[in-house]
Amino acid sequence: MPYSSIFKDHLANPRNVGELADASAVAEETNPVCGDRLRLSLRLRDGRIEAARFLAYGCAPTLACGSALAEMIEGMKIEEALRLTRQDIARALDGLPARKQHAAALAIETLQAAIKAEFRGQNSE
Amino acid sequence: MPYSSIFKDHLANPRNVGELADASAVAEETNPVCGDRLRLSLRLRDGRIEAARFLAYGCAPTLACGSALAEMIEGMKIEEALRLTRQDIARALDGLPARKQHAAALAIETLQAAIKAEFRGQNSE
Amino acid sequence: MALRRVYLDHSATTPVDRRVVEAMLPYLTEKFGNASSVHFFGQEARAAVDRARREVASMVGARPNEVVFLSGGTEANNLAIRGVAEASENYGRHIITSEIEHSSVRGICDALEKKGWKITRLPVYDDGIVRIEDVRASVRPDTVLITVMLANNEIGTIQPIAEIGSLVRKEREKGNRHLRFHTDAVQAAGRMHVDVESLGCDMLSLSAHKLYAPKGAGALFLRRGVRLVAQNVGGHQERERRAGTESVAGIVAFGAAARIAGEELDERVAHVRALRNRFEAGVAARIEDVVFNGNRERRLPHLSNISFRYIEGEGLLINLDLQGVAVSTGSACSSGSLEPSPVIRAIGRDDELARGSIRFSFGKDNSVEDVDYVLEVLPRAVANLRRLSPLYQKATQARACESETV
Amino acid sequence: MALRRVYLDHSATTPVDRRVVEAMLPYLTEKFGNASSVHFFGQEARAAVDRARREVASMVGARPNEVVFLSGGTEANNLAIRGVAEASENYGRHIITSEIEHSSVRGICDALEKKGWKITRLPVYDDGIVRIEDVRASVRPDTVLITVMLANNEIGTIQPIAEIGSLVRKEREKGNRHLRFHTDAVQAAGRMHVDVESLGCDMLSLSAHKLYAPKGAGALFLRRGVRLVAQNVGGHQERERRAGTESVAGIVAFGAAARIAGEELDERVAHVRALRNRFEAGVAARIEDVVFNGNRERRLPHLSNISFRYIEGEGLLINLDLQGVAVSTGSACSSGSLEPSPVIRAIGRDDELARGSIRFSFGKDNSVEDVDYVLEVLPRAVANLRRLSPLYQKATQARACESETV
């Protein structure tokens, strides 16, 4: 299970860690199989993700995917963000072992849940 | 199956090889299980084995036992020779692997057959 | 500047001792014979294998002809358990084992269970130790095998093998003649005194690579008279208990390592125990919310298993690895299975603690400086991961609330 | 003066090539990780195992994920034959093999026969080669496995594996979907071109120590999609086809040896063939009453099997050994069994010729001087033993009589 060096760098120096005090969209999703969790808080403004922060619990790919996602989406147009796929996350990490794709899936799900939560004018928590 | 150096020397330089033209006692015995053969020809005189020669076909212990036997009995009193055992042969070779004791047994049998043959006033062949 | 590397994963494998390399090298090159060959090269190899057999036997108090050389500990466990099962199935199909066996023993027992065998898996309570009363209560007339490890590979707890051994002897005297007793001593050998007589076992598994010898060699102690069905067949090697050309150099290395392990046992034990204790004291002083797993007295001297609350082991493992520190985790993620460590679950820890457990295992070449380096790196790594952890955020918020309410 | 040593037993085992020793050494000491570990040391070992897997795969034209690393050729044969047998027993319990398989394949088939399997053992006629028509005639609806070696270890004859491979493909097309085809290439690899595609086999056994790598490593080529039941269980290694910590250094050595064997194949073949032919010409010119065993064209280039009439192989072996020449014999005495070589019997030789057979197997490090030394020593040794042989005495007396009568 060799992880790439970008992957490891995300683990050693995670980007955009934390929670936004003034988040306009928050979601926390859990992988029902292994219990991994990803929490994302976003500040959305004018169709853009102005700020993104994450917290994660779980195996290394979950942490790395959370970090890669939060870094990647900051400044992105919401519609663009909604088009992101698991593969985009995996690519940002220079690939993920086949058995670890679920971590990228969790990241995408959490992102979409957060954006939906704000569109419904409410937070998921 | 490590053989002793005396054993190997008997193989490299077998003693008393051949047949006696003036043998007074000859026997050739076969190990019924593996087909090994030992042929012994003796010149018996005045209760002694004056000369002994052997021929052998078969695995290494059969050759070595034949050589050790022929060397050992030359000059021996017949009654003494009749008291020789498998163990005496094995000892003369610094031991034989457990599974190879049959070769010493064949040597003793052939010796006894030869001596009996002369006592019955006849050759075994 | 080169990264400092500190290897604290000696329970996974050990580097080969230089002396062991020296001992084995000639058997790769000049003395390369096949131990089954009759000629000089073969006899030279045979003599070396025989010497190694005496050395390995002597480490565990066995007779040389009770040692069967194999390709490793996993094969030893397979031969012992499957071999006895197949030899005994006419007498009964019940096996007693524990909840914390190595994955190989677990896997073999699971496979037998699928074939209709009954398996009793003894609990280990919160200290990680099997109780002799539980063993006694589990023995049935159709029990043909008890297999309980001597020391556990994740938490290091030492099991009451001698007690089980005398129980087995009594059971046999009472008429349960076909009962056999196996113990997996792969982790124990070289780290504690092991003696097949005082343990009273019929079979005992060993692996060379936990003893500063190469991977790919192992042995089963098989008490004289104990019958089993060979698993790898088709050759006369190892007195028909294990076919295949003997791995001469590996066996020679195993023998040398076993001899050195015997000679240096006390010294090694004192050394790794001191390091381990210094490490644990340091962790307790510097990191909050940690749980030490397994009985702290009855365990191997070189091993420490710690659960770090709120975080998952794999992330910590990789963070430590990036700083040159090699450890292992029973976490589900890194083992590729979905269940978090069955051993940590078996001692009653919740899923979160099981997922947050890390094994630090010391070796003869570790130093006090190694420990101090890890004590510098580890608290930071734990703190960094906790900073990311939603569980930790919630817990600290809750604590903050509590202290406010007070 | 030191005894000159000439090793002519490369079919039993080979010395480890210096380059192979160099390649493996780091994986004993600095790079000693367990390939299952997640950390740096583990990844380093994993990368090395993966590289070796590509190297071994490439030697036989397989894909890397079709290579399962094992402890040797015997284990490869066990896994292939028992593994397929257990996986297929619902479809049929008939196996086709030959009369001249290696003792491991023979032993495994015998063991299955005891469990009720039907085994057809194909004859090899006086040239030591299986006939494709015999294979065709033996296939039954319940045949689940054909196992025929690529090249024989005693007489070196090369079997029609590609022909059997296409027969098997046709049988599968005709509806015999569960038929599998295994070949033991332990002797062939490194001595002839081996390609799993053109052979059309589903499984192929390899052993490192016949290729100038250490004893204790081997591999099974297992074609994608071919199911078998693992024999050594209880761990995730080798994609669950073979549990147990990988023997990293042994595997690295195997990989390096496979790569070098591929690069140097033509050169090695030409070298050993020249030596072998020089040797056989010398023997024919100098020694009477010898019989060359096995087809002289369709055989491995490095091997010569000769029966010396009137004498038994073991005595000759020991006499040669005393002069520094290492060879082997299929003679019953030295193998510890009672039957003389089943292979020499299978090619129709009488007991005496079977008992008098000697295998000379050349290697890349042998020289013309080695051959000439043996050609000096061998005729004397044969003559000395014949001088002791009652069979020889009788034969010469008989000849003497004949010539007198003429």
Ligand SMILES: Cc1ncc(COP(=O)(O)O)c(C=O)c1O
């Ligand atoms: C307790 C225990 N048993 C068995 C094994 C398996 O031994 P090997 O790695 O030699 O297959 C190990 C180590 O991996 C172990 O720790």
Ligand SMILES: Cc1ncc(COP(=O)(O)O)c(C=O)c1O
């Ligand atoms: C044809 C053949 N098959 C299988 C084997 C067994 O391989 P190993 O010695 O690696 O167990 C050998 C060699 O001994 C062999 O010559």
